[in-house]
Amino acid sequence: MDMLWSGWGDPAKAAPLPDSVTGLLRDLLGVKPRDTDARALDEISVPESSLDPATSKALADAVGGEAHVRTDAESRIRHTRGKSTPDLLRIRAGDVEDAPAAVVLPASHDDVVAVLRVCAEHGLAVVPFGGGTSVVGGLAPERRSFVALDLRRMNGLLDIDPVSRTATLQPGLRAPDAEALLAEYGFTLGHFPQSYEWATIGGFAAARSSGQASAGYGRFDEMVLGLTLATPEGTLDVGRAPRSAAGPDLRQLILGSEGAFGVITAVTVRVRPVPHTRVYEGWRFASFEEGATALRRLAQDGPRPTVLRLSDETETFVGLAQPDAIGAAEVPSSAGCMAIAGYEGTEEDTTYRRERAAEVLRAAGGTYLGAEPGERWAHGRYSAPYLRDSLLDAGAFAETLETATFWSRIPELYAAVRTALTETLTAAGTPPLVMCHISHVYENGASLYFTVVSAQGDDAVAHWEPAKRAANEAVLNAGGTITHHHGVGTDHRDWYVREAGPLGVEALRAVKRRLDPDGLLSPGILLPVD
Amino acid sequence: MDMLWSGWGDPAKAAPLPDSVTGLLRDLLGVKPRDTDARALDEISVPESSLDPATSKALADAVGGEAHVRTDAESRIRHTRGKSTPDLLRIRAGDVEDAPAAVVLPASHDDVVAVLRVCAEHGLAVVPFGGGTSVVGGLAPERRSFVALDLRRMNGLLDIDPVSRTATLQPGLRAPDAEALLAEYGFTLGHFPQSYEWATIGGFAAARSSGQASAGYGRFDEMVLGLTLATPEGTLDVGRAPRSAAGPDLRQLILGSEGAFGVITAVTVRVRPVPHTRVYEGWRFASFEEGATALRRLAQDGPRPTVLRLSDETETFVGLAQPDAIGAAEVPSSAGCMAIAGYEGTEEDTTYRRERAAEVLRAAGGTYLGAEPGERWAHGRYSAPYLRDSLLDAGAFAETLETATFWSRIPELYAAVRTALTETLTAAGTPPLVMCHISHVYENGASLYFTVVSAQGDDAVAHWEPAKRAANEAVLNAGGTITHHHGVGTDHRDWYVREAGPLGVEALRAVKRRLDPDGLLSPGILLPVD
Structure with a gap:
């Protein structure tokens, strides 16, 4: 099934906002219902494709x-x-000036190599396309004439090694399909980002994805043991052992390269047994700071839950800690900050971790809220993007952004980003609701995930831009990384360049020039055009 | 204190072999006592330094x-x-043709930058020198005129963040000194490779070191959160967050670069609380295969010991599983394979893991041998290199090599390397004793560490070369990595080039050319000279 072209996911799952929320938006944020002026797909006129018949023929042959x-x-x-x-606002308004010249669907690594050859000969840029879920401009290169390389035909399980617990997957495989294939052998990947229902293995690798169960299963880049990369200069195969001292880890050079170095055509990942037990529970803390300290305790000294997240006061108040509950009559008491701790594994292991973690959370000031908030979170875990569509439909603006830093800098980073967003949008006449949660924890730090809701302003895309810029500046100034799991794309590129530093960027450009001398691959994505 | 110039470690700790071992070497391997013809340090004549006065002056100013x-x-x-x-055999014979033109001791990052500038101006190569413990030719560049950049003056703790549990260390800090500095704050790094007593933080990072407690603390490259690299083209600073999706992980490009991209001048690592409890215990398995399966169980399903290793039948028989016990009267029953499982942490946590791990090991066929073999292993854990000196003194040849692969390929890799070493040395008239242990375990695979002892042959260095080449070929052919933790240096370079593949090597060369356009840095180490 294709995703809704003008929004998120399965159109059948769209859910209008409850009146209570609409009222809240109006009263609190001054959101005015507006003609969304959304067009139908067949009303949109696309610029003529620049693909000439000879190139088209060569691509078809490939x-x-x-x-x-x-x-x-x-x-x-x-x-x-x-x-x-901004992508959704623009496409709803019929703006498709970034449309690819063609969509090409290779079926194999060799097909991809052949496509790259044709594109090099005909001067066409190439942007790999998996689930199409980028939220950072990762599919909109800085070049008008490009091919979207849709990898959906490359959606197989190439190999499984039950002894070593590894599996080799094709890049176009969607996460639920990967889980279904692995489940036949009793395994799971354990990678559940919010984009889970649509995103693909290749996209996870290219953008260094991180899932909601990262406390237990790790980030996607920590799961990857091997990669095959098709480049205009040939094929790169990396990963002969789980760990090695044989030079720099080339896997970590490909992970996060966002299509700028080549097209990922196979990913070998570690897999784990399907858990027998899954328990998700809610906890309440008096403040974000208290909750963050509790999460840090678990991340540093264990036992480590599989899922561990903490909403700040605002997010807890609004109910976004459990999107399913928004607008429901039984919104739980909204004082303080809601945390979710989840445990997946064998019954014995989850029981042990859960009991010990509960002691730690209690000692850190937490109040146990039982399984209901946890189950609600689990049930609604992929629904936030649907909620955004409804907010946009209702005339509100809603966007997310995220970062990460070391534990000691979390308070400063949290305050800086909130202030930047609040001040910018307030000054522009649309005071926002800024919510935040810690979504991923590590021994040495954590991520912060912000959700902003406000009125749209006259030109919603232009209205948001200064706020996003201010947030990016705040992130860098407070020592955070410009992205913890969304990626760089084009939206974060200028800040990424500052984060990586001139010599870091030069090192990456040197790699790009060697693998992609004509600059065909995702031009302007991740790295500036040469 | 300086290390013994012609061997390992502290000369006061040298221990001659017991007569029983000398007898074993003679009877089993045909080792003949030989005039070691070892010179005294002051008898060795060094080629004249190529350093001219102007360069010397400029370096002194730097x-x-x-x-x-x-x-x-x-x-x-x-x-x-x-x-x-081979390094020891050559230097004992007075061969110092690889001596540096000078030894330069910078005191700071800025000093290093200044040295690189001087070297670029005067066409001098530079090889960073930490503990000097490379066993892969990592200190012998393919260029006669070079400066050894000894980092011993850069041995401080630059910063510690107890909340985030991170510490920033200078590269010339030796591991025991790092532990002492961290212990003042209640922390440990947890990195204990066999070279621990002499090796440095910068060397661990440059060569992707892995310590004996890697099952619990991880590899060194997994501990690194940030790095500063001085290059001839400027400074590269990486690591703004524990994890990030901001492009490729540049830390993993610097880790393992072995001085070829720049000089590591600061390393930010994660640290952990000093454990309250340390317990090491012995287990016996009927066979290497049975023991390996038991280790795999723990590595994959837990609970994970902090130390986990398994000697094969030969190593167990010889007693090398606990070097302290070699030649002692009370060598334990030598049937089967000896494993060591160690637990470090809080008392409660070690007890839980130890009891659960014992159940797993017992169910997998293990026989509990109590704490004595474990304590013996712990006591002798850094003594193997001293043993090698004694073996060389006794006229034997002794060397180690190591690799890693996925669990399912371990049996094939094990057999292939053993066979290659045995056949080559037997054909050369010196049938060897080949011993092996699994020294590092991961969810998806493990490392194999081989020790070879034989008679020396007439020219011991030349005699070993075909065996080492055969072992390297066997490693690559059986799907292993050419090095799991020793590094590439010059000794593994030609096989590393095959492992990385042409395009992988080209990507790295592109980085090197950008950071080190004149090829001053460690020429011929890691990568072939351009």
């Missing part, structure tokens, strides 16, 4: 037939940009 | 005075090559 080279309007619209709020 | 630019024979001999067995 991927096994004309059926796999699509230049129809719908295909091109569906591959235009990603799913950030 | 590092704060003439006292820190040493061209005397002793200094240069002490910085000649590393501590592989």
